[in-house]
Amino acid sequence: xxxxSLTRRLKCRCRRFSVxxxxxxxxxxxxxxxxxxxxxxxxxxxxxxxxxxxxxxxxVFAHSVIPIRNLHGPWNSVTRLGTRPLGEALFTxxxxxxxxxxxKTLHRHHKLHRQTLQAVPLERNVRLLARRSTFTLxxxxxxxxxxxxxxxxDVRNDCY
Numbered sequence: 001x002x003x004x005s006l007t008r009r010l011k012c013r014c015r016r017f018s019v020x021x022x023x024x025x026x027x028x029x030x031x032x033x034x035x036x037x038x039x040x041x042x043x044x045x046x047x048x049x050x051x052x053x054x055x056x057x058x059x060v061f062a063h064s065v066i067p068i069r070n071l072h073g074p075w076n077s078v079t080r081l082g083t084r085p086l087g088e089a090l091f092t093x094x095x096x097x098x099x100x101x102x103x104k105t106l107h108r109h110h111k112l113h114r115q116t117l118q119a120v121p122l123e124r125n126v127r128l129l130a131r132r133s134t135f136t137l138x139x140x141x142x143x144x145x146x147x148x149x150x151x152x153x154d155v156r157n158d159c160y
Contacts, residue, residue: 005088008087013054016053016055020050033045036141048081066143112130128148
């Protein structure tokens with residue numbers, strides 16, 4: 001199944017959509033991201049973390065990872081997005097290929113679970129569902145993981 005932009009679906013379901021920039025930095029990728037991105041353990045990547053809001057309510061924690069070597073090419077503009085949604089950029093360029101989505105419940109000890117709780121005040125033992133996909137442009141990868149927050153509208157599995 002091919003799903004379109006989550007950003008687009010969220011914008012259709014709320015009156016006021018916004019992106020809150022949480023963090024952008026160069027740091028090692030999470031262990032479960034390394035293999036898929038072709039990174040050695042501890043190898044650095046550009047990481048962008050944002051919270052997507054609908055009508056002032058946080059609904060998605062988005063975590064994007066780009067190997068440093070991929071910043072010197074087609075993904076360079078990602079570092080200048082600020083509070084603009086990445087989804088708009090990904091789904092307007094027809095040269096970008098999206099790989100299949102993977103879904104997972106994040107265990108409370110998973111690093112991404114902890115990163116989500118640092119960005120959004122939630123109960124420590126909250127059950128978080130996430131989906132992940134890798135996008136490629138000219139053979140270079142960018143990975144996006146979207147963590148659905150408890151207040152999420154029903155947009156996790158619907159597609160256009």
